[in-house]
Amino acid sequence: MNAIPENTGLSIPDYMAGLGRAARRASQQLNQVDSGRKNDALLAIADALEANYDALLSENEKDLQAGRSNNLEAALLDRLTLNADRVAGMAEGLRQIAALPDPVGEITDLCYRPSGIQVGRMRIPLGVIGIIYESRPNVTADAAGLCLKAGNASILRGGSEAIHSNKAIANCIRLGLARAGLPEQAVQLIETVERSAVGELLRMKDSVDIIIPRGGKGLIERVSRESLIPVIKHLHGVCHVYIDDQADMEKALAIAVNAKTHRYGVCNAMETLLVAEAAAADILPALKAKYDEKGVELRGCQKTCSILDGIKPAVEQDWSEEYLAPILSLRVVADVDEAMQHIAIYGSAHTDAIVTEDYSRARRFLREVDSSSVMVNASTRFADGFEYGLGAEIGISTDKLHARGPVGLEGLTTQKYIVLGDGQIRV
């Protein structure tokens, strides 16, 4: 078991520094471990989660009781809850990660240079990853599993409201690591709810290589502001669908409805629908009927309101709002150029889609829209690690550097150059 500051009398900085040193050592050991051993550990953790189901649920119940007496919102309590499905989901997720190919050690682009040396790139772990997340305890297992498979040690900081659940999951992780002969420090949970531990973590630049925050905007902004360590982050998702006047209107309807209504509280849901002026009078009434059926509130620009009677006018603020709710802003634009301008101004560089049968407009949209995912004739809801074939994702990055879009195992690694020679020297 990790030392818990409350029990040991360690100060938070000393406790955190200890975690950092242990993580660095563990990451050096992990870098040398075979894929088979890492997979054994992942499978053993999955087994341990299932074997300790009763303990997980009783620890989770402590968190739920505390949450109820602290009057946590129903949505938060739901996210906090572990049950048979969710424990099975964590175990299944780990088994899927075990089945993915190991990215570490892959050598690419190895070729001979005129000097006679061979130059290539080898994929390697990032080192130590700090993950800061909010209420959902299953993130503990998911994040630990992805980091482990990519050869990284991880330091996990979950929400204080899930501390008992997270400790119970971390216990299963330690059991699995030990069973596979891997160091228990490969995955360490911060076992104190002291808020200053987060501040410490963000400053440990000698022992932590990267920070990944997962949670609401407030958390992400605090982490970005305070961290001395590079951050891979997802800020927000103001996703657009643009329906061109050359769209197949059946596809357009299906995509616009799916992108908004398939799930509301997710970052790849559409928040603003842009419609080409020449298509607006045709498609907007049909769209409104569908949205009305689903109970989606519409907020339209002036032109939209002149076509659709009685809907709420959108205000400037609406164009940059991530509703995460059954609300949609609608704007009529002249053409693909005005649509792309709107996206450049109000978008969040997450996911944007065009619906069109016009080859040249599709080609321009793909090249010119600067978002982590750009789509033609597909629902923005596809922006997801599983749908993209990454197998699993630790999040969706809206940064420009390193990893953009869904971040899977590859995003948790980096590359170094390797040079193979036969005694070559520079002349």
Next chain:
Amino acid sequence: MNAIPENTGLSIPDYMAGLGRAARRASQQLNQVDSGRKNDALLAIADALEANYDALLSENEKDLQAGRSNNLEAALLDRLTLNADRVAGMAEGLRQIAALPDPVGEITDLCYRPSGIQVGRMRIPLGVIGIIYESRPNVTADAAGLCLKAGNASILRGGSEAIHSNKAIANCIRLGLARAGLPEQAVQLIETVERSAVGELLRMKDSVDIIIPRGGKGLIERVSRESLIPVIKHLHGVCHVYIDDQADMEKALAIAVNAKTHRYGVCNAMETLLVAEAAAADILPALKAKYDEKGVELRGCQKTCSILDGIKPAVEQDWSEEYLAPILSLRVVADVDEAMQHIAIYGSAHTDAIVTEDYSRARRFLREVDSSSVMVNASTRFADGFEYGLGAEIGISTDKLHARGPVGLEGLTTQKYIVLGDGQIRV
């Protein structure tokens, strides 16, 4: 011509904000420009540099005179000097960049997913790059050329001692851009020597996507500390060669001499030589004879000093020193494990090499040493964009994220996901 704050009465923050807005607009235009047009501009800039040779030299003379009256060191004056060779070098560099393949728009990994969508990645420019560098004026042309080819707008801040030379070069760049019909704001020089302009640049996170500092350690550390924008940086190069007891001693001698003495003031020069104990008595005297010939000062560990009479003992500080001079620290280690431990503790994750004929040790060294370049039987001096086949480099990154090692055109780009569908929705 750009507005110069001294002439316009603009405040530095307003001046810099103007550069930022113009750069963002230019980057949006550059993203849509054909490779041919970018190459035309690069060739036109090269021509303009040659056509304006006399003006370049007379402006450079102003900087040199100022430098002499400010008692600049001889080495700095040399770096500051433009002459026929260096102007030809700038022009040739730009022509080489024009001849490189355009990384922008390359689509990779495009494949069908079970849902029917096709998912792939498209390589795209980073956007706006801020480059902060010291005395060498040719960086103005090199950096502008690389950024332009990769589709990025750039904001350049050269050393104040080179301001006249840099303005003259920037003038040629504008001529070339205009001749190719590209916006002049694609490359902007900060035309004030006010130091606060750098601080402004580092905070312009809405208009600048990445900062690349090139220069001494003091500059890099200031930029890393102050920047609100992600930085691609080269901190320092404490490079090692480890001579294993299974090394071919002829190759070992050649590599150890080349890595140290080919050039002293460069980041990929060896600073510490590690020698396996079983080989030390054999090879150290031969090495000393070679280094003596070249006038290299040796500083050895206790064991080294017991084999080589009369050399200076190394102190702890020597193991982490980047000499950039004819000085070498030497340490006898038990084996490859102790060598890798030494590198992990004292190295700078730049470039490290093993000399061995032992297959398993070579394989372990390649995997376990966590440096941007790891080599077997080759001189560390090969860690270079040209030698690696990148064509040109903007620097060598010792960071872990995004770009590691020599950074060429690809390191100045990023990737987005593209999705091609036929009306697919998530079910």
